[in-house]
Amino acid sequence: MNKKILIVEDDEFLLGLEAKKLTMLGYVVSSAPSAEDAEMMLEKEIPDLILLDLLLPKTYGLDFLVKLKQNVKFNHVPVIVFSNVADQEEMKKAITLGASDYMIKSNFTLEEMESHIKLVLNK
Amino acid sequence: MQNDDLKNDIVSITGHELRTVMSGNKWALKMLLDHDLGGLNSEQEQLIKKSYENNETMIDLVNQLLTHKESTHETSPTANSEIIVVDLLKEIIEDFRSESFKRGIEIVFIEPDTETEKLLKLSFNPKLFKIIFQNLLSNALKYNKANGNVFITAITVPNGVQISVRDTGIGIPKDEQATMFTKFKRASNAQKSSEDGSGLGLYITSRIIAENGGIIEFESNEGVGSTFTFTLYNN
Numbered sequence: 001m002n003k004k005i006l007i008v009e010d011d012e013f014l015l016g017l018e019a020k021k022l023t024m025l026g027y028v029v030s031s032a033p034s035a036e037d038a039e040m041m042l043e044k045e046i047p048d049l050i051l052l053d054l055l056l057p058k059t060y061g062l063d064f065l066v067k068l069k070q071n072v073k074f075n076h077v078p079v080i081v082f083s084n085v086a087d088q089e090e091m092k093k094a095i096t097l098g099a100s101d102y103m104i105k106s107n108f109t110l111e112e113m114e115s116h117i118k119l120v121l122n123k
Numbered sequence: 124m125q126n127d128d129l130k131n132d133i134v135s136i137t138g139h140e141l142r143t144v145m146s147g148n149k150w151a152l153k154m155l156l157d158h159d160l161g162g163l164n165s166e167q168e169q170l171i172k173k174s175y176e177n178n179e180t181m182i183d184l185v186n187q188l189l190t191h192k193e194s195t196h197e198t199s200p201t202a203n204s205e206i207i208v209v210d211l212l213k214e215i216i217e218d219f220r221s222e223s224f225k226r227g228i229e230i231v232f233i234e235p236d237t238e239t240e241k242l243l244k245l246s247f248n249p250k251l252f253k254i255i256f257q258n259l260l261s262n263a264l265k266y267n268k269a270n271g272n273v274f275i276t277a278i279t280v281p282n283g284v285q286i287s288v289r290d291t292g293i294g295i296p297k298d299e300q301a302t303m304f305t306k307f308k309r310a311s312n313a314q315k316s317s318e319d320g321s322g323l324g325l326y327i328t329s330r331i332i333a334e335n336g337g338i339i340e341f342e343s344n345e346g347v348g349s350t351f352t353f354t355l356y357n358n
Contacts, residue, residue, distance in 0.1 A: 013151075014143070017147065017150040017151055021154065084143050084146060085139060086142070087135065105143070105146040106143075106149065106182045106185070111153075
């Protein structure tokens, strides 16, 4: 079975590239441009992993992460924070809040990002 | 100071924006290079490869500038804590495992052999300690040779610790050694290599060490390798 990834990302250009690469690598990709949209999508279908940007239009990514981890319906879904916020404090906070990984976008190719997804899914 | 806070926020936000643009460039160019969108002729491939490399240089530059911002912001003594030196070194080395594997280079940590030295503590800012060691280890990997080695040692000195990072890499030409710690300096053979670099890593490293009362030195032979040794004292 192909794994389902939900990408929460508001930058269309980045989203397009992430989605294209992951689809090519055999994942079933869905996307949401905001935390609010992601919440609606989660009600319909629960993915195998969520790739979460932080600077989103309304709700901040980490606030959304808290909400996810508090909800018994979704708290088993691993979340990888994929953001260009490179602040050490935010990184620590994300991991404490239950993120499986924190990756700074510009420091990784999409192949490297996917190898982290694989690692998290195989845990 | 409020002005400093404002300046720091502006730098952080600008850094985020730059990284976002560069991430898009990096991924799009990489997809083209990997022929994800179809084949390229050799001229197209060359142009895209050059653009990709330039973009990597910019990412490196932004990372170095933001590290520098963080390090100048974090020099207050209150940020100091007790570092268990051997443990922290091991942790950082672990972070570099996949990178060293990818490059076919072995990192060998020659641990101190006495129990007292294994528990060696240093009162220092851990963030700054990390920046120093990461920069040196990263250089030792980048400017090494295929199947090369990196050897790391840690010993106690009165009131401090001395750590050395030795590589079996390209070395630094003799006539350029005196200026290696100056801003934007990259050795001529490093510039010729395929590695990207901003010329800020050693400058920042040496600044942090000097500002905290430590010492950094190196010995290098072109074509044979370099050994960087730094000494930090309890702050």
